[in-house]
Amino acid sequence: xxxxxxxxxxxxxxxxxxxxxxxxxxxxxxxxxxxxxxxxxxxxxxxxxxxxxxxxxxxxxxxxxxxxxxxxxxxxxxxxxxxxxxxxxxxxxxxxxxxxxxxxxxxxxxxxxxxxxxxxxxxxxxxxxxxxxxxxxxxxxxxxxxxxxxxxxxxxxxxxxxxxxxxxxxxxxxxxxxxxxxxxxxxxxxxxxxxxxxxxxxxxxxxxxxxxxxxxxxxxxxxxxxxxxxxxxxxxxxxxxxxxxxxxxxxxxxxxxxxxxxxxxxxxxxxxxxxxxxxxxxxxxxxxxxxxxxxxxxxxxxxxxxxxxxxxxxxxxxxxxxxxxxxxxxxxxxxxxxxxxxxxxxxxxxxxxxxxxxxxxxxxxxxxxxxxxxxxxxxxx
Numbered sequence: 001x002x003x004x005x006x007x008x009x010x011x012x013x014x015x016x017x018x019x020x021x022x023x024x025x026x027x028x029x030x031x032x033x034x035x036x037x038x039x040x041x042x043x044x045x046x047x048x049x050x051x052x053x054x055x056x057x058x059x060x061x062x063x064x065x066x067x068x069x070x071x072x073x074x075x076x077x078x079x080x081x082x083x084x085x086x087x088x089x090x091x092x093x094x095x096x097x098x099x100x101x102x103x104x105x106x107x108x109x110x111x112x113x114x115x116x117x118x119x120x121x122x123x124x125x126x127x128x129x130x131x132x133x134x135x136x137x138x139x140x141x142x143x144x145x146x147x148x149x150x151x152x153x154x155x156x157x158x159x160x161x162x163x164x165x166x167x168x169x170x171x172x173x174x175x176x177x178x179x180x181x182x183x184x185x186x187x188x189x190x191x192x193x194x195x196x197x198x199x200x201x202x203x204x205x206x207x208x209x210x211x212x213x214x215x216x217x218x219x220x221x222x223x224x225x226x227x228x229x230x231x232x233x234x235x236x237x238x239x240x241x242x243x244x245x246x247x248x249x250x251x252x253x254x255x256x257x258x259x260x261x262x263x264x265x266x267x268x269x270x271x272x273x274x275x276x277x278x279x280x281x282x283x284x285x286x287x288x289x290x291x292x293x294x295x296x297x298x299x300x301x302x303x304x305x306x307x308x309x310x311x312x313x314x315x316x317x318x319x320x321x322x323x324x325x326x327x328x329x330x331x332x333x334x335x336x337x338x339x340x341x342x343x344x345x346x347x348x349x350x351x352x353x354x355x356x357x358x359x360x361x362x363x364x365x366x367x368x369x370x371x372x373x374x375x376x377x378x379x380x381x
Contacts (some may be wrong), residue, residue, distance in 0.1 A: 006077060009111065009116060009117040010110075010113055012117065013111040013117060015213060017158075021311075023081060026191075028040045033071060033086075035335060037049065037050065037153070038181065038300050041128040042205050045155060045156040045184065046153065046154075046155045046164075047153045048151045048153040053149055053152045056136065056139035056165070059136075059140050060139075060144050063075060063370050064144060067141065067144045070137075070141070071141045071145070071183075073078040073189065074141070074185040074188075074189035074243050075148075075178070075185050077192065078181070078184070078336075078340055079139070079339055081188055081192065081326050081328075082329040082337050083326055084364075085327060085329055086362075088351060089106070089366065090365060092104055092372070093368055096369075096376065100223070103369070103372060103376075105373045105374050106176065106366070106373050107370060108370070108373070109123065111159075116216075116217075116291070118216065118231065119316070122312050122316040123320070124161075125315040125316070125317070126296045126319070126321070128161075129155070129290060129320075130191055130317070130320050130324050131161070131162060132163060133164035133190050133194050133321075134163065134187035134190060134191050134328075135165045135187065136165040136182075136190065136243045137189065137190030137223065138186050139152055139167075140240070141182055141183050141186040142165070142167045145182060145183060146171070146179075147168060147172050147175055147179070148166055148168040149165060149166065149167055149168065150166045151166045152165045152166065164346075167183065173264055175189060177346070177347035177348075180239070180339075180343045181343060182209060184310055185329070185340060187188075187213075187328065188324070188325040188329050189243070191322070191324050191327070191328070191329045192321070192322065193356055195317075195321030195322040195325060198314055198317045198318045199318050201314060201331045202311070202315065203299055204299075205300065205310075206297065206307075206311055207296060207297050207299065208246060208296075209244070210244045210294035211244055211292055211295055211296070211297050212234040212267075212295035213234065213243060213249065213289075213292045213293070213294060214232065214238040214246055214293050214294070214295045214308050215229060215234070215235050215289060216232075216293060217230070217291035217292075218231075218288050218289060218290060219286070219288035219289075222286070223260070223262075223273040223275060223276050223286075223287045223288045224287055224288040224289060224359070227264070227272070227273045229264075229266060229269075229271060232267060232308055233247075233305040234266060234267040234295045234304050235264060235265070235266055235289075236253055236266065236267070237264070237265040238262050238264050238265070239252075239262060242268035244294070244295075247287070249287075253284075253287070256275050256281070257275070257280075257285055258276060258284075258285045259277075260273055262274070262275055262287065263274075267304040275287060276288065277340055278288060286347040293312075295307070295308065319370035331359050331362050332359065333359070334336065338359065341358055342355060
């Protein structure tokens with residue numbers, strides 16, 4: 001069954017967003033937030049952090065040889081990420097059209113539509129880590145290259161959070177081409193580096209083989225909900241058969257008939273349920289899981305709840321860091337890849353038409369992948 005839009009979650013998010021902006025403007029009128037470095041205009045909030053800017057300058061003075069090596073490698077990594085983005089998105093299009101194939105979903109983040117509300121705290125933490133490390137690398141490399149930083153901080157535009165490091169534009173334009181390329185590729189390179197470190201942390205602290213499935217959503221008035229099984233509970237086995245993935249669950253349920261009594265082993269003990277009839281497939285039995293994820297036990301032998309919380313947070317960080325590293329290097333306006341390619345062509349190719357073709361092809365790939373994703377109903381997570 002294709003995933004359904006979380007209409008209630010979307011409505012809740014929109015109401016919360018309106019309340020958020022009303023509170024922001026009320027606080028601004030009451031306390032004059034500009035004196036704290038916070039500038040607010042309609043649906044845009046910008047926070048300039050003097051401490052973060054000073055931190056960039058202090059960090060750039062330490063281990064300059066290491067930063068030089070990093071910035072030089074960043075140019076090669078940035079170019080590699082740019083072409084990998086082209087490769088991934090192009091191959092993904094072919095997967096959508098291949099017989100029996102299914103491309104990976106490419107979607108913007110819209111709470112309640114493309115992402116369930118229960119993922120938002122993990123997404124927010126991961127996004128904050130990604131933005132801070134990204135802008136940190138931009139700022140440090142710019143300073144090492146002799147380009148002053150005018151301001152640095154965070155912003156929030158309607159629903160989109162982000163960060164910024166604003167170099168002196170005149171100094172950036174006057175800098176050698178290789179310095180510009182180093183600065184622009186540093187953010188994505190740092191995201192990729194941190195993403196690799198997070199992946200290593202996942203590999204070290206968690207067993208690689210899942211030992212159950214974490215319940216994320218259950219069918220209302222379904223067998224599991226009626227038995228008291230809710231979000232973050234873990235299913236380990238049914239009738240003594242180990243269940244470590246949805247594939248295992250589907251294989252087991254293929255031999256179950258509606259009305260059959262099942263003994264389900266969970267992290268809170270064994271529960272007894274009665275298999276229900278599938279709402280649209282006659283004769284098929286279900287237990288009422290509508291969304292789940294694998295359960296990976298930590299090597300620290302933590303409680304199930306903390307295992308899932310730490311794994312989910314790190315997993316979202318890995319996904320977001322790597323995706324931001326790749327997609328940010330696409331030559332699309334407002335992304336680093338656009339100016340990276342602009343400066344590259346100005347210095348080495350001097351072909352404006354070629355750059356425009358890269359821009360057009362990038363936009364086509366993004367739009368086509370999104371349209372096919374939504375057309376395939378692969379948009380709710």
